[in-house]
Amino acid sequence: MARTVRKVVFPVAGLGTRVLPATKAMPKEMLPVVDRPLIQHAVDEAREAGITTFIFVVAPRRTIILDHFSVAPVLERVLKARRQAEELRVVRETTLPKSRIRRAVQSKPLGLGHAVWCARNHVGNDPFAVILVDDLIQSTPGCLSGMMEAYREVGGNLIAVEDVPRALVSRYGVLDVESEKGRLAKARGIVEKPKPEEAPSTLTVVGRYILQPQIFKHLARGQRGAGGEIQLTDGIAATLGEVPLHGYRFAGRRFDCGNKIGLIAANVAYGLARDDLREGLRAAIGALE
Numbered sequence: 001m002a003r004t005v006r007k008v009v010f011p012v013a014g015l016g017t018r019v020l021p022a023t024k025a026m027p028k029e030m031l032p033v034v035d036r037p038l039i040q041h042a043v044d045e046a047r048e049a050g051i052t053t054f055i056f057v058v059a060p061r062r063t064i065i066l067d068h069f070s071v072a073p074v075l076e077r078v079l080k081a082r083r084q085a086e087e088l089r090v091v092r093e094t095t096l097p098k099s100r101i102r103r104a105v106q107s108k109p110l111g112l113g114h115a116v117w118c119a120r121n122h123v124g125n126d127p128f129a130v131i132l133v134d135d136l137i138q139s140t141p142g143c144l145s146g147m148m149e150a151y152r153e154v155g156g157n158l159i160a161v162e163d164v165p166r167a168l169v170s171r172y173g174v175l176d177v178e179s180e181k182g183r184l185a186k187a188r189g190i191v192e193k194p195k196p197e198e199a200p201s202t203l204t205v206v207g208r209y210i211l212q213p214q215i216f217k218h219l220a221r222g223q224r225g226a227g228g229e230i231q232l233t234d235g236i237a238a239t240l241g242e243v244p245l246h247g248y249r250f251a252g253r254r255f256d257c258g259n260k261i262g263l264i265a266a267n268v269a270y271g272l273a274r275d276d277l278r279e280g281l282r283a284a285i286g287a288l289e
């Protein structure tokens with residue numbers, strides 16, 4: 001039986017060049033969608049899926065992401081004194097107990113595979129989840145909860161996937177599919193950013209993974225792949241002989257918040273999904289047209 005997944009890795013050390021200058025001094029994972037930063041959407045999704053240990057792979061000297069999840073005594077005192085009970089509740093909700101948080105530093109942004117490798121000492125010999133925070137997935141229950149259920153059935157490495165038009169596959173990791181059953185696609189291979197005419201399918205990787213620790217010995221080699229970066233996909237491909245790989249077609253809508261249009265669209269979609277904001281937002285958008 002597959003071992004329960006209790007740890008998640010958030011690689012949050014990228015440069016976020018597609019949304020500059022917003023990310024000049026601030027990691028892109030702190031960009032808000034409605035009233036919470038992307039990283040909080042991701043932590044909430046992980047909590048709902050039963051994760052208890054949260055591993056953040058951060059760039060050197062960047063503390064703001066961890067600050068967001070620590071207790072804010074001064075702010076809490078002020079809110080209490082002002083009897084702002086609702087504000088106090090939402091602030092307290094963001095706090096993660098210190099004992100649940102781990103921090104790893106990626107000294108240089110050498111790629112996603114390298115960022116995940118930087119978390120190896122905190123992951124140890126356990127299976128673990130990885131969430132790419134800029135891939136925001138709107139679904140109830142959350143994408144990772146659905147993956148946990150599928151993982152209990154198939155174990156091994158499991159990656160969230162979606163179909164994209166063939167012309168776009170060169171932006172993504174792509175599965176070579178052996179067979180399909182329901183939401184699951186058993187893969188015999190995976191390639192990073194193939195040319196459209198060479199791609200084995202149009203089923204592409206989305207930023208949610210459940211991985212086995214065997215991947216670390218492959219990532220340790222530091223082999224450069226597509227774009228000169230150390231790719232997570234290459235590490236997954238290297239373990240195919242010993243760890244089965246499945247794609248999981250998630251339910252819900254994905255927003256690539258690492259680019260400007262995706263980020264704006266996510267704000268509109270999440271705003272329209274909120275009972276307290278829908279009407280006002282519709283009116284505000286209508287007034288623009």
Ligand code: UTP
Nearest residue numbers: 011012013014015016017018109110111112115
């Ligand atoms: P991206 O490729 O989207 O991030 O990586 P990026 O490089 O920051 O963005 P652009 O392309 O310059 O705009 C996906 C996730 O992996 C993290 C990023 O922070 C992001 O959440 N990442 C990427 C790292 O932590 N380290 C890296 O070396 C690369």
